[in-house]
Amino acid sequence: MSSAPSVLQLTSVCRTFSSTGAVVLSDINLTIGQGEIFGLLGPSGSGKTTLIKLMTGIDQASAGTVEMLHTPLPNRAMMQQFGYMAQADALYSELTAKENMRFFASLYGLKGKQRMRRIEETLAIVDLLDHLHKPIAAYSGGMKRRLSLAIALLHEPSLLILDEPTVGIDPVLRQSIWQELLALRNSGVTIVVTTHVMDEAAHCDRLGLIRQGKLIAVDSPAAIIAATNSTTIEEAFITLGKGDRE
Template sequence: MTVSVEITGVNKQFHKHVVLKDIRLTVQKGKIFGMIGPSGCGKTTLIKVIVGMLKPDSGNVIVLDKPVPQFDQLEKIGYMAQSDALYTDLTGFENLKFFAKLYGSPKKQREQQIAYAAEVVQLTDDLKRKVQDYSGGMKRRLSLAIALIQNPEILILDEPTVGIDPALKKTIWKELERLRDEEQKTIFITTHVMDEAEKCDELALMREGKIIAQGMPVELKAQFEADNFDDVFLKAGGHLS
């Protein structure tokens, strides 16, 4: 199997507060890898280390066979942050067009990419509205569309379904599964919603900056003799929030 992300011995602290403790992960190409855990456990910091926004204090991060950060990697990585980074004085369409141009997409391809991404997140009818008039959920959907727009090899999504209604959440997960199955995209996703864990090919459970368990969903439930991931997390030594 080809490895898309390899993390070995990563540690990170801010001042004297340790946020990541000896993180070791391998994410295979064409898989959905889930990082689950309560808010504040270090998931977002790990995401930022993977995309090269933060430098670890120690350890190594290899993404698509190269150590991060590498400028030529950026167009191969679709990144959705936990906090929306949007131009609120522009329309949804203008935001998508800006990011498509930023990634160097040809004009004809750009139009197709915008149409595709907007349709996935069900924003097609709202693209002419300014983002300042969007609801919080609509902004999350636009952020996801931006992550999809350059047809990346790997998607790194930090709690992408927060604030999104159940019906659209189902649609988004269906598209993520299609990207995995048909296009062999690698998807690294963080969440604190335990029912999304079942949809991942492999999981890492995180608590207080440490990985407390890792494996396929069925393996983890068997290992901890649990019927659901709330119980898996609790039995593994975690806590819910």
């Protein structure tokens, strides 16, 4: 990783659910720097979403420390510092897209002309301007994902944390969204994105490959492929995971 300032720092992080005794995350050590796209890649149930919840302060580690901008989490005051897109869409189905956007914009302290400007700008990014006045109940699943991404972008955060943002989105729009994420990265925004789609890995500056709650590799896509004598990230992931079954 470059010498960019640290935005997220996880040290010896573990997450165990006391009710079942299940170990969801084990000994996670990770530093994410300013202005990089960091991808968390792994199958469903590998611990990606739990790790994201720890990074946002929504959940608390059972052991170890999580810091955002050198501030220990969870910390309510840090909620304004990042944009978050959850795996499940937190939208009000009886309201229109515009009404949803106005509500979330007010939570971020956006008002007047600035609020309307940002609503229009972010809806344009996800190609929903023509559906501004449509109730969310009439939205498809893909449209809801796109609106959730627009909401995460509203307050122009310096950190974006996106949990599988392109699920249910068609390939053409997915490509457009990644172009926007790359442009945000180039402007200094830090982006953490989870995915189980292997071809999205190439867009990331670094990847954390996660399996059974453990980071099995953290490096650039090219370095991970080279270190495993593979030709693709998918092949590298399979190679690195073989030790878990031997």
